[in-house]
Amino acid sequence: MDTFVQQLINGLTIGSIYALIALGYTMVYGILRLINFAHGDIYMVGAYAGYLLAIYLGFDANPSIFGFIVVLLGAMLVAALIGMAIERFAYRPVRKFSRMTTLITAIGMSLFIEYLFVFIFSGTPRSFPQLLQNDNYTIFGNATISTSQILIFAVSILLMVALQYIIFRTKIGKAMRAVSFNLNSAKLMGVNTDFVIAFTFALGSALAAAGGVLTAQYNPKIEPLMGIITGLKAFVAAVLGGIGNIPGAVLGGLLIGAAETLVVGYGSYIGIPSTYRDAVAFAILILVLLIRPAGLLGTNVQEKV
Amino acid sequence: MLTLENVSVNYDAIEALTDISLTVSQGEVVTLIGANGAGKTTTLRTITGLLEPRNGRITYEGKEISGMATHRLVPMGIAMSPEGRGVFANLSVRENLDMGAYIRKDKKGISDDMERAFTLFPRLKEREKQKAGTLSGGEQQMLAMGRAMMSRPRLLLLDEPSLGLAPLLVHTIFEAIDNIRSEGTTILLVEQNANAALHHSDRAYVLETGRIVMEGDSKQLAADPRVKEAYLGE
Ligand SMILES: Nc1ncnc2c1ncn2[C@@H]1O[C@H](COP(=O)(O)OP(=O)(O)OP(=O)(O)O)[C@@H](O)[C@H]1O
Numbered sequence A: 001m002d003t004f005v006q007q008l009i010n011g012l013t014i015g016s017i018y019a020l021i022a023l024g025y026t027m028v029y030g031i032l033r034l035i036n037f038a039h040g041d042i043y044m045v046g047a048y049a050g051y052l053l054a055i056y057l058g059f060d061a062n063p064s065i066f067g068f069i070v071v072l073l074g075a076m077l078v079a080a081l082i083g084m085a086i087e088r089f090a091y092r093p094v095r096k097f098s099r100m101t102t103l104i105t106a107i108g109m110s111l112f113i114e115y116l117f118v119f120i121f122s123g124t125p126r127s128f129p130q131l132l133q134n135d136n137y138t139i140f141g142n143a144t145i146s147t148s149q150i151l152i153f154a155v156s157i158l159l160m161v162a163l164q165y166i167i168f169r170t171k172i173g174k175a176m177r178a179v180s181f182n183l184n185s186a187k188l189m190g191v192n193t194d195f196v197i198a199f200t201f202a203l204g205s206a207l208a209a210a211g212g213v214l215t216a217q218y219n220p221k222i223e224p225l226m227g228i229i230t231g232l233k234a235f236v237a238a239v240l241g242g243i244g245n246i247p248g249a250v251l252g253g254l255l256i257g258a259a260e261t262l263v264v265g266y267g268s269y270i271g272i273p274s275t276y277r278d279a280v281a282f283a284i285l286i287l288v289l290l291i292r293p294a295g296l297l298g299t300n301v302q303e304k305v
Numbered sequence B: 001m002l003t004l005e006n007v008s009v010n011y012d013a014i015e016a017l018t019d020i021s022l023t024v025s026q027g028e029v030v031t032l033i034g035a036n037g038a039g040k041t042t043t044l045r046t047i048t049g050l051l052e053p054r055n056g057r058i059t060y061e062g063k064e065i066s067g068m069a070t071h072r073l074v075p076m077g078i079a080m081s082p083e084g085r086g087v088f089a090n091l092s093v094r095e096n097l098d099m100g101a102y103i104r105k106d107k108k109g110i111s112d113d114m115e116r117a118f119t120l121f122p123r124l125k126e127r128e129k130q131k132a133g134t135l136s137g138g139e140q141q142m143l144a145m146g147r148a149m150m151s152r153p154r155l156l157l158l159d160e161p162s163l164g165l166a167p168l169l170v171h172t173i174f175e176a177i178d179n180i181r182s183e184g185t186t187i188l189l190v191e192q193n194a195n196a197a198l199h200h201s202d203r204a205y206v207l208e209t210g211r212i213v214m215e216g217d218s219k220q221l222a223a224d225p226r227v228k229e230a231y232l233g234e
């Protein structure tokens, strides 16, 4: 039982990160029907932005909650700007062309970011500084939860509540929902849809960057290709929850995270070696596509964002 | 108020509008009638900037607006209830009306206008909190018109507001059109229901395969034998 609880805590920790990233996939898809393949790389960009901020502002030397907050918000801001730049200069010019064109642009963008970072920072992993002292707390038998795990849960929940507020309680949020449902109708209401789309990229990118910084507090090794596999799993999470559906992205993220660690913990009993960890998400993807292509909370393509 | 001069519009290689010229003056109701595929929707989409003309000029209140971004035309006083209604199915009736007032900041005026929309269409009031996607076709049409009015337009474009509605609802919609015009809003009305459109308008244009083939006073056109035969089923 203790190990089960422990696996679950670990799974939900990773799952929260997947959920944060999945939100960006799902929002952009909801608005543009575009699978933004570069989104996983924004998670990596966020981790690097946080790393550089921590080093240059000297927060690596003396850990503090203040330092953590500055690094987190700074990385989110940098990623939001980069996300908007990608939308503006890569996606917007090809928006009127076929879906295949935008998809290929997205894949190209992803590779571009990855290898730009390899070029600048080299492929050698770097160690992200601990911004807070990491303690372990026993909460259930032998199961423990660490400061960084608590941080991941707390920050993820906070960000998701904030996102929910923006989408359902603000004017720009209402515009996002309108645009996701009918772009031309939104234009006819006087909505500057280009701005709303840029804003959506900014939001999604900021969440992914938060995921990057949070992950780095849990697992400090960062490298330019770290966004590939995590990004893919987050994408699967978005599809599992129902792409375009916000609560679905959160649910999908948590489920994928939990499934993954449970396979690592218990898979060997049923003949699945723990090295199959990374395959879990994709097995789930295939199952979803076969059984319920709209995803758990998806309603065909009706409700978006 | 609105002038189109020799406007041509293409969908890639297909020419949908050829050398269209028309004017709408302040306070008028002008109707554009024509068969399926004549280019009525294309005309309205071009005026509202959803399509770009290949040739020609569109001016509104003295300013050239050809190819201007749609969202910039709304603050200038142009609103449209589009073909197929285009309501936001995932938003409530009230939120749809709120979206209509997106460009406005005067809370008081907005809530007054919302009441006005509910007076115009009491059915909407009863369904205020309901998702627009659950409304009937007629109710969605009322919502689309009410929503368009929420920006306080000076020029209202209506694309087949009576399409697919039962006779009683068609009556409601045309009554609303009369009301809107009596409050001083200029209207450009696209209709296949030529009979009703000609009765509720001052002037009319007849569009055939992308060209304007007839124009004139609505009453005169309604009496024209060619119009009678082709559009009034007489
Ligand atoms: N997106 C499009 N791509 C290519 N051709 C189009 C497109 N939209 C319309 N057309 C063509 O342009 C012509 C005019 O279409 P339009 O929709 O303006 O007609 P309409 O008069 O509004 O017809 P209806 O009464 O059926 O609504 C038609 O021949 C139509 O097939």
Ligand SMILES: [Mg+2]
Residues within 6 Å of the ligand: B040, B041, B042, B083, B160
């Ligand atoms: Mg039409």
